[in-house]
Amino acid sequence: MLSRIDTKTTYLGSMRPQDLLVPTAAGLCCPIAGFHIDPVRGVDRALITHGHSDHARPGHRAVLATRETLDFMRLRYGEDFAGATQEVRYGETVRLGRVSVTFRPAGHVLGSAQIAVAANGLRIVASGDYKDVADPTCAPFEPVPCDVFITEATFGLPVFRHGRPQDEIAKLLQSVRLFPERAHLLGAYSLGKAQRVLAMIRAAGYDRPIYLHGAMETLTRYYVARGIDLGDLRPVRGAPKAELAGAIALCPPSALKDVWTRRFPDPVTAFASGWMRVRARARQRGVELPLVISDHADWDGLTATVAATGAGEVWVTHGAEEALVHWSVANGRAARPLGLVGYGEEDDAQGEAGGAEA
Amino acid sequence: MNRFAALLDRLAYEPSRNAKLRLMTAYFAATPDPERGYALAALTGALSFQHAKPGLIRTLVMERTDPVLFALSYDYVGDLSETVALMWPGPRDAAPQPAPRLSEVVGALASLGKAELPRRLAQWLDGLDETGRWALLKLVTGALRIGVSARLAKTAVAALGATEPDEVELVWPGLAPPYEDLFAWVEGRGERPASRDAAPFRPVMLAHAVEAEELARLDPSAFLAEWKWDGIRVQAVAGTRADGRRVARLYSRTGEDISGSFPDLADALRFDGAIDGELLVVRAGRVQSFNVLQQRLNRKSVTAKLLAEHPAHLRAYDLLVEGTEDLRARPFTARRARLEALVARLAEPRVDVSRLVPFATWEELAAARADPEAAGAGVDAEAVEGVMLKGRETPYLPGRPKGPWWKWKRDPFVVDAVLMYAQRGSGKRSSFYSDYTFGVWTEGPNGDELVPVGKAYFGFTDAELAEIDRFVRRNTVNRFGPVREVVHEAEKGLVLEVAFEGLQRSTRHKSGIAMRFPRISRLRWDKPPAQADRLEALERLLRPDTESVSVRPRRRDRAVP
Numbered sequence: 001m002l003s004r005i006d007t008k009t010t011y012l013g014s015m016r017p018q019d020l021l022v023p024t025a026a027g028l029c030c031p032i033a034g035f036h037i038d039p040v041r042g043v044d045r046a047l048i049t050h051g052h053s054d055h056a057r058p059g060h061r062a063v064l065a066t067r068e069t070l071d072f073m074r075l076r077y078g079e080d081f082a083g084a085t086q087e088v089r090y091g092e093t094v095r096l097g098r099v100s101v102t103f104r105p106a107g108h109v110l111g112s113a114q115i116a117v118a119a120n121g122l123r124i125v126a127s128g129d130y131k132d133v134a135d136p137t138c139a140p141f142e143p144v145p146c147d148v149f150i151t152e153a154t155f156g157l158p159v160f161r162h163g164r165p166q167d168e169i170a171k172l173l174q175s176v177r178l179f180p181e182r183a184h185l186l187g188a189y190s191l192g193k194a195q196r197v198l199a200m201i202r203a204a205g206y207d208r209p210i211y212l213h214g215a216m217e218t219l220t221r222y223y224v225a226r227g228i229d230l231g232d233l234r235p236v237r238g239a240p241k242a243e244l245a246g247a248i249a250l251c252p253p254s255a256l257k258d259v260w261t262r263r264f265p266d267p268v269t270a271f272a273s274g275w276m277r278v279r280a281r282a283r284q285r286g287v288e289l290p291l292v293i294s295d296h297a298d299w300d301g302l303t304a305t306v307a308a309t310g311a312g313e314v315w316v317t318h319g320a321e322e323a324l325v326h327w328s329v330a331n332g333r334a335a336r337p338l339g340l341v342g343y344g345e346e347d348d349a350q351g352e353a354g355g356a357e358a
Numbered sequence: 359m360n361r362f363a364a365l366l367d368r369l370a371y372e373p374s375r376n377a378k379l380r381l382m383t384a385y386f387a388a389t390p391d392p393e394r395g396y397a398l399a400a401l402t403g404a405l406s407f408q409h410a411k412p413g414l415i416r417t418l419v420m421e422r423t424d425p426v427l428f429a430l431s432y433d434y435v436g437d438l439s440e441t442v443a444l445m446w447p448g449p450r451d452a453a454p455q456p457a458p459r460l461s462e463v464v465g466a467l468a469s470l471g472k473a474e475l476p477r478r479l480a481q482w483l484d485g486l487d488e489t490g491r492w493a494l495l496k497l498v499t500g501a502l503r504i505g506v507s508a509r510l511a512k513t514a515v516a517a518l519g520a521t522e523p524d525e526v527e528l529v530w531p532g533l534a535p536p537y538e539d540l541f542a543w544v545e546g547r548g549e550r551p552a553s554r555d556a557a558p559f560r561p562v563m564l565a566h567a568v569e570a571e572e573l574a575r576l577d578p579s580a581f582l583a584e585w586k587w588d589g590i591r592v593q594a595v596a597g598t599r600a601d602g603r604r605v606a607r608l609y610s611r612t613g614e615d616i617s618g619s620f621p622d623l624a625d626a627l628r629f630d631g632a633i634d635g636e637l638l639v640v641r642a643g644r645v646q647s648f649n650v651l652q653q654r655l656n657r658k659s660v661t662a663k664l665l666a667e668h669p670a671h672l673r674a675y676d677l678l679v680e681g682t683e684d685l686r687a688r689p690f691t692a693r694r695a696r697l698e699a700l701v702a703r704l705a706e707p708r709v710d711v712s713r714l715v716p717f718a719t720w721e722e723l724a725a726a727r728a729d730p731e732a733a734g735a736g737v738d739a740e741a742v743e744g745v746m747l748k749g750r751e752t753p754y755l756p757g758r759p760k761g762p763w764w765k766w767k768r769d770p771f772v773v774d775a776v777l778m779y780a781q782r783g784s785g786k787r788s789s790f791y792s793d794y795t796f797g798v799w800t801e802g803p804n805g806d807e808l809v810p811v812g813k814a815y816f817g818f819t820d821a822e823l824a825e826i827d828r829f830v831r832r833n834t835v836n837r838f839g840p841v842r843e844v845v846h847e848a849e850k851g852l853v854l855e856v857a858f859e860g861l862q863r864s865t866r867h868k869s870g871i872a873m874r875f876p877r878i879s880r881l882r883w884d885k886p887p888a889q890a891d892r893l894e895a896l897e898r899l900l901r902p903d904t905e906s907v908s909v910r911p912r913r914r915d916r917a918v919p
Contacts, residue, residue, distance in 0.1 A: 158423070159431045159444035161488060171364075178384055179377065257782055257840070261789045269788060277444065277488070278435055279370070284839065286784050288371050323430045330424065 015120040017148045017313060020099070023338045028126060028150070030117060033099035035064075037115055037126050040342035046082075047101060048073070049128025050112035051191055054343045064088055066103060068111025068226070072191060075218055088113075090139060106130040107141030108295050109192030110223060116144050124148040125309065131294065132301040133165070136199040137192070137228050141305075149311035150338070153319030154296040155274050162274055162298040168291040169200045172248070172270060175289055176206075180246040183264035184289070187253035187271040190216040192295050194250050195223040197272050198230040200293075201248065211236045211244065213251035213260070241265055257286065274298065303327060318343035359460045359486060361389055362397045363493035370504045373784040378506060382514030386541070395536025396464045398515060400497060402508035404535055407467040409500035410475060412438050418480055422447050439499060443491035446483050455485035458494075461536065467498065509612040519544040524561035524756050527613040531555035556597035557605040559613040560632055560678050560686070561756030565746060565763035573720050573766070581747045582690065583715040583723055585735055586765055587673055588648045588743040588859075589638040590655075592616070594672055594709075595679075596627040608637065621660060623670040626708040629700060632679040633672065634754075636712070638741065640671035645738040648874070649862040672709045674701055675746075678754055686754040693754065715745055727766060743859070744768040770857035772879060773798065773896060776808055776887040777852040780830040781841045783815065790823055791830040791842060794878065796854050800869075800893040808846055809869045809893060814856060817877030825881065826852070848888040855880035861899045871896055 021028050027039035035045040042059035049055055049065075051072030056065070061083040063070065073081045088094055090113065093102045098120075103113040106128050114127040125146040132141045155162075176184050188194040194216050201210065209232040212220060217235060224230055236249050245265045255261070256269055271287045274294025282290035297305060302324060306314055314328040314335040321337035328335035365385045372378050382401070386394050399405045419428060419442045428445065435441040449455060458481075466478060479498065483491050496502050512530065513523040515537075521544050532554040533540050542548030596606040606627035608617045617624040620637065639646040639654065646668075654660075654668050677697035678686050685693050701711050715733060717723040723745060726733030730742040744767035752762035775796035783792035793815040797808035818826065829844070829852055836843035845851050857879035864872035871893075 157431050157434055157445075158427050158447075159435055159441060161444065163488060175368075178380060257788055259789050266786060267788075279440060280436060282371065286782065286788050286840065288373065288784075289368075290371065320430070320434070323427055326426050326430075327424070 015122045017122065017124060020119055020122055021117060021124050021126070021148075021150075023340050025341075027340065027342070028338075030096075030099060032119065033096040035096060037117075038128065038343075045096075047115055049106065049115060049126065050108055051076075052109070052129070052189075055128060058082065062086070064094065064101075066090070066111040066113055069113070071222065072111065072219070075222060102144075104142050104144050105139035107132060107135060107138060110138045110195070110226065110228075112138060112192075114142075114144060116146060122147055124150065125311075126150040127152065127305075129154070129296055130305070131297045132305055133162070133297075135196050135295070136203065137195045137223060143305055143308035145310050147311060148313045148315060149306060149309040150315045150317060151302060151306060151324065152296065152343075153302065153316045153321050153324045155294065155298050156302060156316070156320035156322075156324040158299045158323070160274060160277055160298045161300055162277065162292050162294050165200060165293045166204070168272070168293050169197070169204050172289065172291060173201070173204055173206055175268060175270075176246065176248060179268060182246070182266045182268050183244045184248045185256060185261060185264060185267045185269055186248060186250050186291075187256040187269070187273075187287075188250055189273075189295075190252050191219050193272055193293070195220055195228065195230065196295065197291075197293060198233070198250065199228060202229070202231045206248075207231060209234045209247065211239060211247055211249035213249070213255055215252050215255070216250060236263070239263075253285075303331075306333070307331075359458050359463060359482075359494065360490050361385065362393070362400070362460045363486070363490040365397065366493045366496065366502065366504055367489045369506055372505075374786075375510065378510060379514050379517065382506070382511060383517045386515055386518055391538045391541060392461050392536030393459060395538060395541065396460045398511055398537055399464070399535035400460075400502065401506055401511035404508075405464060405467075407464075408472070410479065410498040412499065414476060414479075415439065415442055415495060415499070418442070418476060418483075419446065439495035439501070440492055442483075443495055444488055446491055449484040455481055457485045457490060458482045463494065463497070464535070507612065508614055515540065515544055519546055527559055527561060529553050530613065531558050531615075555605070556599040557595040557607045557632075559593060559595065559607075559609045559615075561613075562591070562593060562611045562634065563676075563754050563756060563763065564611070564758040565765040566758060566760050568747070568764040568766050570720070570724065570766075573764075576720075576747075576764075578718065578720055578723070580749055580751070581764075582694075582750055583717055583726075583745050583747050584675065584712045585715060585730065585738075585742045586744040586746045586767065587636040587638060587645070587712065588741050589636040589645075589651055589673070590616075591634075592637045592672070593632060593634055593678075594623075594627050594674075595632040597630050619654060619657065619660060620670045622665050623672055623708055626672075626706045628706065629704055630681045631677060631700065633674045633697070633700075633709075634676035634678060635672045635674040638671045638673055639668045640708075641667075641669065645671075645673075645741040647740055648860065652862075670708070673712045674709060675712050676754060688753065689751040690748050690754075691750050723766075727768065742768070770859055770875075770879070771861075771899065772855055772857050773811075774853050774882060774885065774890045775811060775856050776846045776890045777826075777830075777844050777854055778808060778810055778846045779841055779843050780826070787823075790827045792823055792827070794826070794854065796856060797846070797869075798891045798893050798896065806848075808887075810867070811869045811871060811893070811896060812856065812858070812873040812876045814854075814876045814878050817857065817879055818881070822878075822881055846887060849886055851887040853882035853885040853887055853890050854878050855882055861896060863900060869893060869896075871900065 021030055026036055026041050026043055028037040035047055036043045037047045038049055038055040039046050045062045046060040047064045048069050051069045056073050058077040058081040063082040064086045067087045070085050088103050090103055090105050093100050100118050102116040106112040106114045108129040114125050116123055116125045123146045125144045129152050130141050188197050211234050214237055261267055268289055269287050270289035270291055272291040272293040275281045276290030277292045314333050315338045316324045317338040317340045325335045325337055368381055369378055431445050432441045512526045516523045516526045529551045539551045543550050591611040593609040599605055606624045607615055608620055608624055610616050639651045674697055677693050698711055701709055715726050727745050731739035735742050747764040749762040775798050777794055778797045779795040780791035781793040783790055795810050795813045797810045799806050800809045830842055833845040834842040835845050856876050858873040858876040860874040861871050
């Protein structure tokens, strides 16, 4: 198979996109260089876009990723999460056989990257998860010119427009002022969203202690160690109930409905997520204060990014592929859904934590 | 409009009444006139304009969006107004529109012609963000539905100062949006607005519940008793305006004007005064059950057929005002004598006086309460939900003062049912499984099976809630989002004693019945599910003529002092 493609491409003098990257059951695969991007099962050589558990899984023989992504994997899975690791910096090009790969900031979470894969004058960018708006906790997204752009579509419907995240933080702080005797429990994914929200709360001038659920302490400490100032943070564990009145506490979304919440005085349940844009989703989760803050590009961000890459062909993966494919075709691009499985929003499918204390 | 939208947005998610109050009060305190007044009008349902039809909104969005993207989006969101609010594309090639003020929107809606509405609506949508557009569309389609009653909104205004909500209720009928005089008065900047209304509402007097044990400490000769009718407590007020025109109104006990739903009864109020009574449906001289009365509630239009088949009736309890004379400070016996004379003069078949229940001792009253049919209620006994005790010498006081009035409700029906599903609550109860779906046994294709007959989320103590919550977590057999299916087999499961006020047929439930006011009255840890009740026992209740003395469900027996 490989030799046949080689012969053909040599003969044609150029390469078809599907010869460079092809969706397989294990994830996106580059057959000519023998690597996978964000594979969902153990492979020989994995390139990882970012540290969320649906993209960064343990058990590969070799992993190439940014320093932060490797650190997140280490923190989550232990030192032996992979056979060998190689660190790559943003903008650095690594040659893998006939293929060169370059990591560029994806603006999703700390260390997140898009991976540009190029050979024979053809360049495909696998963007992983990304957002094109400012985030004080990670490097800003850069559109990378390419022939084929592989985009996520988590919020791939025109109803998803995330608005200004500062306004959502203002909403939270206003509620804290209005209900000073209640605790405000804010559900946020423990990697990325939690730290971004903390940084934004600080940027809005709130300087009282913020309390953390045990499950987010390690990752948050890592952010702080990487030089991101998040102010006075304290563990919820051991804090007397009276001290939590009027306080803001962050926890993983699954803890919002957990017995864990019973230690808070009359808590207001808030949740920071792009899903909060749709009322039924917020109501379903019993959220009283939905905050539309997302680490994924919204519809306007997705379409603007597709246009900015100049890609003539768009591959759409995880999310609402149909609408984005339709839009791309209507706007003069070839487009198709990739049909990759195994990716979803971190923690979202996890459900409740089954009453475990954390 | 943006601030109002933010308020609506927050109210729509907030489950707690107190928190809703504080959100509204904070809004009224921070928002200038006349904006807050129009917000109050929107919250109390006092705005009247021709509502925009969903079709118009759909047309507007279809002109501006890709039909495939719209269809995919609508399918995902499920609500037309919300879909449009979220995906509205904003002005293309034009300067951004300023956000409209609420007063501007309300004013324009009242005066705009039908042809001008689409263009103006589009302009407003262009000027608003997602939340603003959502609120605007809710407003113009007349579907706010944010779980705030008019009473709650008025209470929030009262809380701006040291005013009692009832005081706001008193002046309310003479006011109109944007209520600047009301806000000025409540904030201590202006005179109390004059109640210019010829048929104003007076705050209602309510009773505390009493049990047999407490009654034993009271003197029976100090009280009169009357039947507690199972209808809608109303205040029927009629008067003559300065220009000579007649005004007649029916108010709910919270002061909401419900005359529009009962024009037949409103037309019969040919007196000057204020009667406190019960609204009932009476057919051929017989009081109908609450289920029948319910057919007349929440109807958009009151049809001739509805009026003919469900005639409204007023059973009078008390007289608060006659002509210009305020009787509320007089003793109950004196008010009642005046009431009897007024109703006799009125000679209107739709209005009668609720009869007294004669008794000398609490034992006699207990007997009457246990068997209203024999104690004078006759064929109307089914619509009696207990007895009311009113101190002979007591004045009519607003609110729920303890002592002058007591309600001694009929014992509820009880049934032993099996817990089948539990759902997490909201607010304070969001970490507890606190909403319970329970079932009773019925013959199924494969032998006996449980069929759900109702849902209850109160009646238990905090300690019992914690016990049930533990049981649910340990005995979950299935999970569906926030709902857990709990083990319910013949020998394994939790039996709940459920108290309820009545049953009605329902096509929406698999069991074919719907319970009125179900609550958990006892946890039967001692009882195996196999011994819970059967559906047939409940079905017997639906046929009032069946001999049902010895079969369950039964009224719970309580000792008489």
